[in-house]
Amino acid sequence: MHKLVGAAVAAALCWSVAARAQSGPGATRLTLADAIRMASGIAPAVEAAGYRVAGAEARANETRAGLLPSLSLSAAYFNRSATLASTGFSFPPNLGFSLPALIGPYDNVDGRIRVSQAVVDVATWQHLKADRIQVQGSEADRGAAVQGAARAAALAYLRAVRAQALLGARQADSVTAAELLSLADAQVQAGVSPPLDATRARTQAAAARGALIVARNQRQKADIDLALALGVPPATVFVLADTLTGDLGVSAAPLDSAAALSLALDRRADLAAERDRGLSADAQRRAIGMERLPRLDLEGDWGPNGKTPGTTLNTRDLAVSVTIPLLDGFQRDARGAEQRALAAESGVRERDLQRQIAAQVRSALLDFASGVEQHDVAAQGLSLAEEELSEARERFASGVSGNIDLISAQSTLNQARDVEIDARFTTAAARVNLAYAAGVVETVH
Numbered sequence: 001m002h003k004l005v006g007a008a009v010a011a012a013l014c015w016s017v018a019a020r021a022q023s024g025p026g027a028t029r030l031t032l033a034d035a036i037r038m039a040s041g042i043a044p045a046v047e048a049a050g051y052r053v054a055g056a057e058a059r060a061n062e063t064r065a066g067l068l069p070s071l072s073l074s075a076a077y078f079n080r081s082a083t084l085a086s087t088g089f090s091f092p093p094n095l096g097f098s099l100p101a102l103i104g105p106y107d108n109v110d111g112r113i114r115v116s117q118a119v120v121d122v123a124t125w126q127h128l129k130a131d132r133i134q135v136q137g138s139e140a141d142r143g144a145a146v147q148g149a150a151r152a153a154a155l156a157y158l159r160a161v162r163a164q165a166l167l168g169a170r171q172a173d174s175v176t177a178a179e180l181l182s183l184a185d186a187q188v189q190a191g192v193s194p195p196l197d198a199t200r201a202r203t204q205a206a207a208a209r210g211a212l213i214v215a216r217n218q219r220q221k222a223d224i225d226l227a228l229a230l231g232v233p234p235a236t237v238f239v240l241a242d243t244l245t246g247d248l249g250v251s252a253a254p255l256d257s258a259a260a261l262s263l264a265l266d267r268r269a270d271l272a273a274e275r276d277r278g279l280s281a282d283a284q285r286r287a288i289g290m291e292r293l294p295r296l297d298l299e300g301d302w303g304p305n306g307k308t309p310g311t312t313l314n315t316r317d318l319a320v321s322v323t324i325p326l327l328d329g330f331q332r333d334a335r336g337a338e339q340r341a342l343a344a345e346s347g348v349r350e351r352d353l354q355r356q357i358a359a360q361v362r363s364a365l366l367d368f369a370s371g372v373e374q375h376d377v378a379a380q381g382l383s384l385a386e387e388e389l390s391e392a393r394e395r396f397a398s399g400v401s402g403n404i405d406l407i408s409a410q411s412t413l414n415q416a417r418d419v420e421i422d423a424r425f426t427t428a429a430a431r432v433n434l435a436y437a438a439g440v441v442e443t444v445h
Helices: 002-022 032-042 044-067 122-189 195-230 257-267 269-290 331-397 404-437
Strands: 027-030 070-082 103-120 237-240 295-306 313-323
Touching (some): 122 331, 257 331, 257 404
Parallel strands (some): 027 237
Antiparallel strands (some): 070 103
16 A cells, blocks of 8 residues: 555656756756747748848849949850852852862961840849849748747647646645645554445556656657757757746737737738738839830950950950840740739738738637636636645545545646636737737747
8 A cells, every 4th residue: 555655656756857857967958938039030931931042142142233334255266178169259250260179277276255235125123123122022931930939839838737747646646646645545454434435546646656657658749749849859858947937928919809800910021921922023014114114235255256365356346235125925925914913812821811910810819708707717627726735635644534535636726727827828829829820920928
């Protein structure tokens, strides 16, 4: 009988030792604000979005290159031969002489410095403007990835804190079960209670030990989920600095629905990214239309030309060219139609996203209000359950009743602890979701 008591107390002590071990040199102390900052900087989704920004900037630089001077150097040595007949030259036969059919071979040396510059190219300027808008959109996409990663990390942190609280509750359950088993053994030995009461108490103690094992496993798995959300190795051990207190998860998000929605429409990065996609598509459509305008280019080359390097003379070409596109098989019309469709599609997604944001704000506010009310009820239920257990223990210790009421009161207390923890978690998670919906998840602490 006393072995079961010792086993329950040993399990609680093992959990305490493990918790102290986590605070050692190999553990990472983490607050909710720390988790959000880490995820905002090193989460895989954020890192990948950063590369997409770099790609968009490279595409804009590629377009800009069409407006900048082009300079090249070339050198060539030729050994040539040719026929006059192949070029269309012919001489009357009455001249009294004839030219050879084959001319050459002869040597030729040529070196060139070539420069070209677009003087007037309205279409490329417009394409560059569209690419720069796309860069802004990529940066907004990265902002959306940051907000999403911060929210995921915050919720993973809260789940880990919840698992830690549940582990503490199961530890308290095990201690209570051990105490009640000791009381039942004493009552049986005193002849006040039948052996059945001790059997019930041993069953409850065994169930408490099993629940403690499950809770410890869930706490360790919560660390793995948190590590994945943060983008760190899954073996990382965390010491959570926060608990499910009443103000965990507070942020700059207002609790007024209209104010929160107004803030969200201004701060949500995914909405800004969608707007930029539409603006970029519209700018690309205008740029395609401007490709019909004339283009003015300045080109020139200079360099030595001759039979041998010692006999070369400097020659040059200078040209001003005007290009007027007339017909390209209606490719520009098709490309313009494609961009027009993309802009319209982006407009649909933007309006739908605005509705989703409004729904997220309202849902988070409802969850928060419900969580606050649930916690008030749960806190009252926990207080009553503790009082019920205390009264049942006194009745059992006095021999007035068996321990069936005591076991029932213990189960009620266990459930009340879980309900109260879940209510606190629901409230904190609602705060995080509201901060994300309002676009200020980085202010959560």
